[in-house]
Each structure stands twice: as C-alpha cells, then as structure tokens.
Amino acid sequence: MERELTGLREIIGDCDKEIVQALKTRMECIEGIIQYKRNHGLPVLQPEQEKKQLDRICKEVEGTPFGEEIIHIFERIMENSRKIQAKALFDRNILLIGFMGAGKSTVSACLGKMLAMETIEMDRFIEEKEGMKISQIFDVHGEEYFRNCESNTLIELRSKNHAVISCGGGVPLRPHNVELMKKNGYVIWLTAKPEAILERVKDSTERPLLNGHMNVSYISSLMESRREKYSAAADLIIDTTGKEIVEICEELLQKLSAMQKNKKEDE
Numbered sequence: 001m002e003r004e005l006t007g008l009r010e011i012i013g014d015c016d017k018e019i020v021q022a023l024k025t026r027m028e029c030i031e032g033i034i035q036y037k038r039n040h041g042l043p044v045l046q047p048e049q050e051k052k053q054l055d056r057i058c059k060e061v062e063g064t065p066f067g068e069e070i071i072h073i074f075e076r077i078m079e080n081s082r083k084i085q086a087k088a089l090f091d092r093n094i095l096l097i098g099f100m101g102a103g104k105s106t107v108s109a110c111l112g113k114m115l116a117m118e119t120i121e122m123d124r125f126i127e128e129k130e131g132m133k134i135s136q137i138f139d140v141h142g143e144e145y146f147r148n149c150e151s152n153t154l155i156e157l158r159s160k161n162h163a164v165i166s167c168g169g170g171v172p173l174r175p176h177n178v179e180l181m182k183k184n185g186y187v188i189w190l191t192a193k194p195e196a197i198l199e200r201v202k203d204s205t206e207r208p209l210l211n212g213h214m215n216v217s218y219i220s221s222l223m224e225s226r227r228e229k230y231s232a233a234a235d236l237i238i239d240t241t242g243k244e245i246v247e248i249c250e251e252l253l254q255k256l257s258a259m260q261k262n263k264k265e266d267e
C-alpha cells in the first residue's frame with residue numbers, strides 16, 4: 001500500500017518537472033513573440049490569439065475528467081503570459097489623466113485586464129483612507145483639503161512600479177503633482193468633447209464640481225480653463241469621443257509602444 005502511494009507521488013513529481021519544463025519553453029516563446037512584435041510594430045496584445053489558444057485547449061479536454069480545472073489552470077497561464085508581455089513592453093506605471101467623465105476609470109479597468117496589471121483608483125484610494133465619499137470630503141473639509149489628499153496619495157504611490165493609475169480629474173492642476181506623476185510613469189491624457197462628457201455623467205451626482213452645473217457650457221469652460229495644465233502633464237493624448245473602450249485601450253497601447261520605441265532609439 002505504502003509502495004503504491006510512493007509510486008504515485010513519484011509520478012506526480014515527474015509530471016511537475018515536465019510542467020515546469022513546458023512552462024519555461026512557453027515563456028521563452030513569449031519572449032520571442034515580444035521581440036518579433038517590437039521589430040514589426042505589431043499590436044502589443046492580440047486577444048483573438050488568446051481566444052484561439054483557449055478554444056484549442058477546450059477541444060483538447062472535451063469529455064475528459066477535470067476539464068474545467070485544466071481550463072482554469074490555462075486561464076491563469078494566459079493571464080501570466082499577458083503579465084510577462086506587459087512587463088517587457090512597459091517598464092513603468094501608466095497614469096491616466098483627464099476631465100471628469102473622460103473615461104479614466106473605465107479605461108484603467110480595461111487596460112488592467114488586458115495587461116494583467118494592478119489598477120489603482122486615486123479617488124477610491126482617498127475615499128477609503130478618509131472613510132467618506134468625495135462629495136462628503138468636499139462638504140466637510142472643503143476642496144483644498146481634498147487637493148492635499150490627492151498630493152499625499154501621489155507621494156504614497158511612488159512605491160508602485162507596474163500599475164495602471166487612474167488619477168482624479170483635478171490632479172494635474174498642481175505643478176508639483178505633475179512632477180511626481182512624470183517621475184512615476186507615462187502620463188496619458190484622455191480627452192472627450194464636452195457634449196460627450198455631459199452625456200456620460202449627466203445622471204450622476206458623484207462629481208461635486210458638476211453638481212448644479214450639468215450643462216455643456218459649464219463643462220466647456222471648466223475644461224478650457226484646465227487645458228493648459230493637462231497638456232503640460234501629458235506624454236500622450238487620446239481622444240475618446242465616439243470610441244469603444246477596447247478601441248481606446250488598443251490605440252493607447254499602440255501609441256505608447258511607439259513612443260517607448262522612439263525614446264529608446266533616441267537614447
């Protein structure tokens with residue numbers, strides 16, 4: 001009986017060795033793919049390719065016991081492959097800035113999934129720390145206090161090195177914040193036409209600066225007054241008007257890779 005158990009454990013040990021070897025080979029292939037994509041200016045991530053691989057695995061395990069568990073393991077393998085690709089392609093944080101409703105939070109969530117990167121919402125981070133919603137912080141402590149919370153959060157986030165950070169809409173207003181952001185990663189400015197912004201945020205009361213001012217003319221003038229500040233902070237600008245989220249993320253990744261490539265060639 002005991003010998004049978006030892007035998008089974010030995011087989012598991014051999015399986016693990018084979019799995020480790022196969023994973024090493026798989027990761028090496030991923031490194032090769034990264035290099036190829038870089039050299040040929042191809043999109044960073046190709047979700048249709050991942051879907052093809054997963055379909056292949058599903059067929060392979062069809063009707064076998066543990067099919068569901070095996071698929072689950074492969075999903076993790078693919079998630080980690082995305083992580084390796086993203087780490088190789090982007091060596092720094094990605095910080096999203098822009099007007100309220102420009103899509104920073106939505107794009108950040110989508111990018112985080114695509115690149116298997118950690119995502120950080122500055123507004124949520126502050127809400128958790130202060131134990132109240134942004135609108136309450138404005139009501140109880142005033143805007144200046146909230147702006148100090150933003151600056152302190154940026155200081156805390158200096159320790160992050162591979163995250164997508166969705167900044168509050170007003171973060172680039174302070175020059176010192178801009179300095180911190182630029183040191184901490186690539187700053188991407190998401191823009192949208194005032195009409196599109198209004199359409200996106202008109203039913204929400206969560207943005208204190210817009211409460212009582214839900215109209216295109218107010219949004220336009222506040223946006224205009226901030227344009228120079230956003231522009232000074234931005235490494236890259238992406239117009240989101242009329243675009244789907246995935247489309248925006250793909251454009252962002254394409255432009256970011258090209259920018260990184262140019263930067264490295266200049267160095």
Ligand SMILES: Nc1ncnc2c1ncn2[C@@H]1O[C@H](COP(=O)(O)OP(=O)(O)OP(=O)(O)O)[C@@H](O)[C@H]1O
Nearest residue numbers: 099100101102103104105106169200240243244245
């Ligand atoms: N490209 C888009 N097309 C249509 N709707 C969008 C787009 N991007 C975001 N939205 C929608 O607009 C709303 C605001 O988006 P989101 O919260 O991501 O903006 P934000 O830039 O994070 O705003 P804030 O600065 O207030 O945090 C959400 O309901 C979201 O679903």
Ligand SMILES: O=C(O)C1=C[C@@H](O)[C@@H](O)[C@H](O)C1
Nearest residue numbers: 100123134168169170207208
């Ligand atoms: O643009 C702004 O000033 C703000 C944007 C939101 O993300 C919140 O940070 C807050 O509502 C202020």
Ligand SMILES: [Mg+2]
Nearest residue numbers: 104105123166
């Ligand atoms: Mg947001």
